Amino acid sequence: MIFKTDKADFESYLSDAANVKGDCEGIYFPENENEIVELIKKANKENLNITISAGRTGLNGGCVPQNGILISTEKLNKVIEISTENKFVVVEPGVVLSDLQKEVEKVNLFYPPDPTETNCFIGGTVVNNSSGARTFKYGPTRNFVEEISVILPNGEKVEIKRNENYIQNYLGKISFENRDDLRFVIPNYKMPNVKHAAGYYCKENMDLIDLFIGSEGTLGVITKIKLKLIELPKNILSMIIFFNSESDLFNFVNETRNLSVDKTNIIDLREIEFFDHNTLKILKSDYPNIPDNTNGAVWIEQEFEQKDEENLLLEIDEQIQKFNGDAENIWFALNEKEREKLKEFRHKIALKVNDIISERGLLKVGTDNAVPNEKFSEFYEFTKNLIMEHNLDYVVYGHIGNSHLHFNMLPKDRDELTLCRKLYGEICRKSVELGGTISAEHGIGKLKTKYLVEMFGEENILQMAKLKKNFDPNMILNVGNMFEKKYLQMV
Numbered sequence: 001m002i003f004k005t006d007k008a009d010f011e012s013y014l015s016d017a018a019n020v021k022g023d024c025e026g027i028y029f030p031e032n033e034n035e036i037v038e039l040i041k042k043a044n045k046e047n048l049n050i051t052i053s054a055g056r057t058g059l060n061g062g063c064v065p066q067n068g069i070l071i072s073t074e075k076l077n078k079v080i081e082i083s084t085e086n087k088f089v090v091v092e093p094g095v096v097l098s099d100l101q102k103e104v105e106k107v108n109l110f111y112p113p114d115p116t117e118t119n120c121f122i123g124g125t126v127v128n129n130s131s132g133a134r135t136f137k138y139g140p141t142r143n144f145v146e147e148i149s150v151i152l153p154n155g156e157k158v159e160i161k162r163n164e165n166y167i168q169n170y171l172g173k174i175s176f177e178n179r180d181d182l183r184f185v186i187p188n189y190k191m192p193n194v195k196h197a198a199g200y201y202c203k204e205n206m207d208l209i210d211l212f213i214g215s216e217g218t219l220g221v222i223t224k225i226k227l228k229l230i231e232l233p234k235n236i237l238s239m240i241i242f243f244n245s246e247s248d249l250f251n252f253v254n255e256t257r258n259l260s261v262d263k264t265n266i267i268d269l270r271e272i273e274f275f276d277h278n279t280l281k282i283l284k285s286d287y288p289n290i291p292d293n294t295n296g297a298v299w300i301e302q303e304f305e306q307k308d309e310e311n312l313l314l315e316i317d318e319q320i321q322k323f324n325g326d327a328e329n330i331w332f333a334l335n336e337k338e339r340e341k342l343k344e345f346r347h348k349i350a351l352k353v354n355d356i357i358s359e360r361g362l363l364k365v366g367t368d369n370a371v372p373n374e375k376f377s378e379f380y381e382f383t384k385n386l387i388m389e390h391n392l393d394y395v396v397y398g399h400i401g402n403s404h405l406h407f408n409m410l411p412k413d414r415d416e417l418t419l420c421r422k423l424y425g426e427i428c429r430k431s432v433e434l435g436g437t438i439s440a441e442h443g444i445g446k447l448k449t450k451y452l453v454e455m456f457g458e459e460n461i462l463q464m465a466k467l468k469k470n471f472d473p474n475m476i477l478n479v480g481n482m483f484e485k486k487y488l489q490m491v
């Protein structure tokens, strides 16, 4: 197994896509499960902290070590099996999402989760329960995970299959051949009824596999994953529609969302993405054909049967006209290549924001809140007004179909950064007050732990810490993710 201790050789592993920086003694690149077991046993014996590093596209510092050692999953990158008959794929955790998508598409299968940045690893997306544009129709990564192999923080391996082990009345149990059962209690808080990726997934009678999905690597290292696939859609309509009025745009979103949810209508969008006026202004230098007077845009996609094409186009056109969309300037994708260009347009803004902010040598402050659909307008107005009152640069874009936008505040100096962080706290409080979440998809990592305490309260954080300590009594694995170490020391 490769082990690097010279920092110059692994500097890039000490930060993530949000530019969170860390430090550690060295990095291991295991090539099989046994090597991970070895490392975990060593860590328990020597009291070493382990942080798991995957594609490092995370935005919360979760893969960034504070000390101890790093374990990269990048050499665990085999696609083990693809079944066209039973529509599944089995992979190691280090398989890159875009590689997996290409591989299964070759045999006419489709893996819907698509968290915008396709350089992430499958293991990273599972422990973060990642989402993306297509979550509007297909839900998050969780909906596609059928089985996982996990090395627990004590070095034992477990295989967890969906529908085989339920946590009844908040009491869970994992059985082993040669030792007593691992029994644990899960917290009994109520998760908000929105797209949500903050804290452990806990429900009264839930599948054990769901506890690990979204656990941010705090309960074990995932070493093998079986994912459900679906048939590759044959026809996809993809278009970007510009609007001169933001309220027209929001009404268009509400109506097409309702039509999509009510499955009797021909409109059944798989994604509805939003770009605000400021976002389009920033993108204009790369895309001069963005219309001048536009005040926002939506990107929609829908899968369809060939026989329905004409009716579908008519219905969508009707909605565009009804809500005064800019009919002269619609961007259509008629084939895969053009569809990729629209996807690139969506991806570009996330990269632009990261570039602007790293040029300034600062950190971006980006929200990841989702709220119930009926509270969206109130939350949007509150957040926009709050940021504008303080004259901060910002852009807003994202998953409006799920009432989940990323407000990205772009501080120009350290003072503004401090202000942005203060406003971020207010925005999180507002989302919780409206029945929403502090994180819909990026997770908590090391950056947002204090907001998780605000969302669920200290008592529940202590319940989470107790759960983790049951799995990880020596506190060696991904400590500091989701909640601070002090909570582990308190239970």
Ligand SMILES: Cc1cc2nc3c(=O)[nH]c(=O)nc-3n(C[C@H](O)[C@H](O)[C@H](O)COP(=O)(O)OP(=O)(O)OC[C@H]3O[C@@H](n4cnc5c(N)ncnc54)[C@H](O)[C@@H]3O)c2cc1C
Pocket (backbone or CB within 6 Å): 016, 017, 051, 052, 053, 054, 055, 056, 057, 058, 059, 061, 062, 063, 064, 073, 093, 114, 115, 116, 117, 119, 120, 121, 122, 123, 124, 125, 126, 127, 128, 129, 130, 131, 132, 133, 216, 217, 218, 220, 221, 222, 223, 350, 351, 441, 442, 478, 481
């Ligand atoms: C431009 C851009 C756009 C993005 N858009 C979206 C989006 O739309 N939706 C979305 O959900 N996310 C989005 N993200 C965030 C990011 O892509 C996801 O969080 C991704 O799932 C992280 O995967 P990774 O492989 O990069 O993991 P890393 O960042 O390396 O790690 C993430 C966490 O997972 C843990 N981990 C990784 N692998 C394992 C394992 N095998 N076992 C145990 N723990 C493990 C790490 O320790 C860390 O805590 C975006 C990021 C960027 C840069």
